[in-house]
Amino acid sequence: MLNGRLGQVATTLLWGIAVVSIGLVACSPSVPVTQTRVSTAPEPVVRLTPAPGVAGDPERGRVTFADKGCVTCHTVRGVPNSTGILGPNLTNVALRPTLTEAGFPNTPDQMARWILDPPAMKPGTIMPNLSLTDQQARDVVAFLYSYPYNPPAR
Numbered sequence: 001m002l003n004g005r006l007g008q009v010a011t012t013l014l015w016g017i018a019v020v021s022i023g024l025v026a027c028s029p030s031v032p033v034t035q036t037r038v039s040t041a042p043e044p045v046v047r048l049t050p051a052p053g054v055a056g057d058p059e060r061g062r063v064t065f066a067d068k069g070c071v072t073c074h075t076v077r078g079v080p081n082s083t084g085i086l087g088p089n090l091t092n093v094a095l096r097p098t099l100t101e102a103g104f105p106n107t108p109d110q111m112a113r114w115i116l117d118p119p120a121m122k123p124g125t126i127m128p129n130l131s132l133t134d135q136q137a138r139d140v141v142a143f144l145y146s147y148p149y150n151p152p153a154r
Helices: 004-015 058-068 108-116 135-149
Strands: none
Touching: 058 135, 108 135
16 A cells, blocks of 8 residues: 555556447546547548649548647648647648748648758758658649648547
8 A cells, every 4th residue: 555645646547547449438536537438430421622723632641630749739620630839839820921930922832842851941840751752742732722622620
């Protein structure tokens, strides 16, 4: 039996453990244990409407955005796990007149250049070069530019 502060911490941690494997969630000693239903059905994926005149595939761009870890630093409303705060919120970034505080004009070509090699455009930026291909960069741009044409489901 643990005594003192260590015992309190251990007790708090134990009560904070979610036992997902049996469908039970325990949040604290004062909250009753409740049964939850876990869905195994995949979330429906809605096909994106592309932005007119923007090269690239917004569907592949959405996948690349998640797979390359962009969601870790950036938020895009309606994109699962896209809750990053280190970089700017990219919800409707296509509607902004400039990219970055350096003031680059916001065009699909400029955005692709930025995505391909941010440090080359703005030395000292914290956004890394993710070693994307030209096609991947165009696809991410197509995804970000398609956003105003695809309201998020909420």
